[in-house]
Amino acid sequence: MKERGSVGDTMRHSRGWAMAGTVAVSVLAGAAWITTGKAQTRDATGAPTPGAAAIRPGIAALVARPRGRVDWQGAVGGLRQSANVGESLATNLNREQVDQTAVPILLPQDAKLTAGARIYSFGDYYTITSNTTGGRVSLSGTTATVPMPASKPLKIETGPEMLTVQRTVDGQLASFVRYGVLYSVEIRCDAASDPRCADDNYVLGLVGKTTAVVMGKAAREAAGLGG
Structure with a gap:
C-alpha cells in the first residue's frame, strides 16, 4: 500500500x-477611485456635471461584488x-x-x-x-x-x-x-x-x-x- x-x-x-494577498487592497483602492470619480462628475447639489467623465462600470462592478x-x-x-x-x-x-x-x-x-x-x-x-x-x-x-x-x-x-x-x-x-x-x-x-x-x-x-x-x-x- x-x-x-x-x-x-x-x-x-x-x-x-x-x-x-492584494485582493482586499484592490477592492479598497477601487472604492476610493469611485468615490473620487463621483466627486468629479457631480456638482455640490448632486447634479451631473456636463462633459464629466463617466465612472467605468468595470470598477463599479468590482466594488459591488458580493x-x-x-x-x-x-x-x-x-x-x-x-x-x-x-x-x-x-x-x-x-x-x-x-x-x-x-x-x-x-x-x-x-x-x-x-x-x-x-x-x-x-x-x-x-x-x-x-x-x-x-x-x-x-x-x-x-x-x-x-x-x-x-x-x-x-x-x-x-x-x-x-x-x-x-x-x-x-x-x-x-x-x-x-x-x-x-x-x-x-x-x-x-x-x-x-x-x-x-x-x-x-x-x-x-x-x-x-x-x-x-x-x-x-x-x-x-x-x-x-x-
Missing part, C-alpha cells in the same frame, strides 16, 4: 498563480479543535483589533512567530505581520474574493482548498480558502539566498501549521456564539 505523501507534497499538486459567505459552522468546529491554543497564540495581539475582525482569524501554531505579531483589522479583512530574523511573515484573511482558476479541492480533511503558490520579488506567497474565507501566507526575505524564500518549502510548511482559529467579538456574534 502506497503511503500518502506529506502535506507539503500534496499541496504542490494544486500550485498555480494568484495574488490573493462578499463571500463564511462557513461559520466549520469555523466553530475549527475553533473547538483549536481548544485554547488559538487564544494562547493570540495573547500578544491587540484585543481591540481582534474583536473588530468579522472573519475567523487563522494563526500558525508557532509561538515564536506570533510573539511579536501585530494585527490590523478592517472588519471583514485583516492582516497580521511578524518580523523574523532576516525576513518578515504576513498573514491575511478576507471575504472579498475574486474568481480563481478551476482546480480540484485537496483531499486533506483539515487542509486548505484552492491552494496556490507564487514566487514574489523577495519571497513566496501562498493563498488558500478555508471556511469560505480567502487566506494568504507570505514570507519575504532580506537576502535572495535565504532558503526560506528560495523555494516554496517554507511557505507550504507555514500554511500546513496555520490552523489555530481565533474569533473576536464580531466573529463570535456572526457565528452565533455571542460577543
Whole structure:
C-alpha cells in the first residue's frame, strides 16, 4: 500500500498563480477611485456635471461584488479543535483589533512567530505581520474574493482548498480558502539566498501549521456564539 505523501507534497499538486494577498487592497483602492470619480462628475447639489467623465462600470462592478459567505459552522468546529491554543497564540495581539475582525482569524501554531505579531483589522479583512530574523511573515484573511482558476479541492480533511503558490520579488506567497474565507501566507526575505524564500518549502510548511482559529467579538456574534 502506497503511503500518502506529506502535506507539503500534496499541496504542490494544486500550485498555480494568484495574488490573493492584494485582493482586499484592490477592492479598497477601487472604492476610493469611485468615490473620487463621483466627486468629479457631480456638482455640490448632486447634479451631473456636463462633459464629466463617466465612472467605468468595470470598477463599479468590482466594488459591488458580493462578499463571500463564511462557513461559520466549520469555523466553530475549527475553533473547538483549536481548544485554547488559538487564544494562547493570540495573547500578544491587540484585543481591540481582534474583536473588530468579522472573519475567523487563522494563526500558525508557532509561538515564536506570533510573539511579536501585530494585527490590523478592517472588519471583514485583516492582516497580521511578524518580523523574523532576516525576513518578515504576513498573514491575511478576507471575504472579498475574486474568481480563481478551476482546480480540484485537496483531499486533506483539515487542509486548505484552492491552494496556490507564487514566487514574489523577495519571497513566496501562498493563498488558500478555508471556511469560505480567502487566506494568504507570505514570507519575504532580506537576502535572495535565504532558503526560506528560495523555494516554496517554507511557505507550504507555514500554511500546513496555520490552523489555530481565533474569533473576536464580531466573529463570535456572526457565528452565533455571542460577543
